[in-house]
Amino acid sequence: MNASFGKVQVLKGINLNFPENRVTAIMGPSGCGKTTLIRCLNRIHELTPNAKVEGEVILDGVNIYSPQVDPVAIRRRIGMVFQKANPFPTMSIYDNAIAGLKLAGVRNKEMLDSVAERSLRMAFLWDEVKDDLKKSGVNLSGGQQQRLCIARTLAVEPEVILMDEPCSALDPIATAKIEESIVALKKEFTIIIVTHNMQQAARVSDFTAFMYLGQLIEFDKTSEVFENPKSELTEKYITGKFG
Amino acid sequence: MQRLLDKGLEELTTMVYKMGKAAEKAVAISIRGFLENKDTSNDVHELSEILVGNTVEVEEKAFSLIAKYQPVASDLRIINSYMKVAYDFERYGRYAWDISFISTRFNGQSTCDKWIFEYVEKMAEKVLKMVEISINSIKSLDTELVKKMTKNEQGVDDMYLEYLGKLVKQAGITNECTVSSTLVVRYLERIADHATHIMEAVVYIATGEKVTLR
Numbered sequence: 031m032n033a034s035f036g037k038v039q040v041l042k043g044i045n046l047n048f049p050e051n052r053v054t055a056i057m058g059p060s061g062c063g064k065t066t067l068i069r070c071l072n073r074i075h076e077l078t079p080n081a082k083v084e085g086e087v088i089l090d091g092v093n094i095y096s097p098q099v100d101p102v103a104i105r106r107r108i109g110m111v112f113q114k115a116n117p118f119p120t121m122s123i124y125d126n127a128i129a130g131l132k133l134a135g136v137r138n139k140e141m142l143d144s145v146a147e148r149s150l151r152m153a154f155l156w157d158e159v160k161d162d163l164k165k166s167g168v169n170l171s172g173g174q175q176q177r178l179c180i181a182r183t184l185a186v187e188p189e190v191i192l193m194d195e196p197c198s199a200l201d202p203i204a205t206a207k208i209e210e211s212i213v214a215l216k217k218e219f220t221i222i223i224v225t226h227n228m229q230q231a232a233r234v235s236d237f238t239a240f241m242y243l244g245q246l247i248e249f250d251k252t253s254e255v256f257e258n259p260k261s262e263l264t265e266k267y268i269t270g271k272f273g
Numbered sequence: 274m275q276r277l278l279d280k281g282l283e284e285l286t287t288m289v290y291k292m293g294k295a296a297e298k299a300v301a302i303s304i305r306g307f308l309e310n311k312d313t314s315n316d317v318h319e320l321s322e323i324l325v326g327n328t329v330e331v332e333e334k335a336f337s338l339i340a341k342y343q344p345v346a347s348d349l350r351i352i353n354s355y356m357k358v359a360y361d362f363e364r365y366g367r368y369a370w371d372i373s374f375i376s377t378r379f380n381g382q383s384t385c386d387k388w389i390f391e392y393v394e395k396m397a398e399k400v401l402k403m404v405e406i407s408i409n410s411i412k413s414l415d416t417e418l419v420k421k422m423t424k425n426e427q428g429v430d431d432m433y434l435e436y437l438g439k440l441v442k443q444a445g446i447t448n449e450c451t452v453s454s455t456l457v458v459r460y461l462e463r464i465a466d467h468a469t470h471i472m473e474a475v476v477y478i479a480t481g482e483k484v485t486l487r
Binding site for chain 1: 278343344345346347348349350441462481482
């Protein structure tokens with residue numbers, strides 16, 4: 031896959047296979063193309079003016095960039111959690127959790143209740159908010175807001191969850207809860223997480239990809255990458271000998 | 274640019290290397306004591322006790338570096354390996370003390386025939402060479418050299434078994450000599466094993482490859 035903004039090419043010949051029901055961490059220095067890569071994986075990149083993508087993303091044997099494929103449907107199957115928690119400010123916790131379903135036209139109250147509880151439980155948030163579901167989502171702490179966004183993503187039952195530095199604005203306790211949920215969620219979802227935090231990549235991921243200047247430098251089991259990286263560039267980056 | 278971790282790693286390397294030199298000295302003194310029929314047990318015991326304390330210091334330093342810097346890749350391999358190597362050096366010291374203690378306690382070597390001294394001396398030369406290379410390779414990370422030493426380890430094992438065979442067949446050896454010399458060659462064989470562990474650790478540090486050189 032290649033991707034660019036105008037004349038600036040930010041992804042150069044990336045070829046990568048994300049294993050199913052596993053957590054894959056993507057790491058690399060700022061500007062290496064990590065975020066662009068995951069934004070290409072659910073066709074969000076193309077929403078930016080002048081942005082261009084070349085190549086294929088195959089999900090269940092189908093190229094999601096085929097003209098027959100509806101990008102909105104793809105974004106439901108490949109959900110995304112962003113760096114900054116972004117609950118809908120005018121909605122309650124409950125409404126935030128089921129926002130995707132409501133947008134899809136689901137009106138059945140029993141079903142919505144059930145999905146709200148299930149997704150909040152899966153995001154490890156239910157116990158903390160079950161008595162305050164009608165309160166505004168933005169009144170939650172930063173970590174709770176991020177878990178609410180994870181619950182919102184889970185509610186539409188995606189196959190893949192993309193996470194773009196989901197803990198970068200959180201304290202260690204909130205980070206630990208998100209990490210706990212990531213590890214639990216891989217039983218049902220394939221997770222791809224962009225992170226600057228190498229210890230986080232080591233803790234939660236099964237596979238790690240290291241990118242540099244728009245290229246994929248190394249992809250391997252996380253234990254291999256952190257114990258015995260094959261590329262000297264990876265070794266330099268993870269040991270802090272860069273630059 | 275020097276990282277904060279680099280200073281800690283340098284300190285740890287120095288600690289481990291000095292430990293190696295003390296362990297080498299302990300082994301050399303104890304063997305000389307046996308061969309020259311001298312009581313070296315006090316000197317070697319002192320070195321052995323120092324090495325026990327050094328192992329704890331290396332562990333504490335290693336834990337502190339892990340806690341502070343969460344090292345990965347080659348940094349992590351070095352720290353992990355040094356903890357193991359420190360234990361191997363401690364064992365060098367312990368076996369050295371065992372050699373000097375047995376020699377003094379039974380004084381069996383005073384009744385041994387000449388061929389036994391020559392045999393132990395020849396075996397000790399091989400072991401001391403392995404000890405020396407194991408210590409120096411920590412700094413040089415010369416994986417080719419340590420891989421070549423695999424033959425020495427096998428040679429020491431063969432000599433140990435050959436010696437037992439000779440003792441069984443040979444008549445007229447005193448019980449004291451049999452006990453002392455058998456234990457000494459056994460301890461030498463164990464020291465060679467620990468040298469091999471250290472050389473395996475050196476290959477792991479340098480390449481990330483987990484090898485068995487035995």
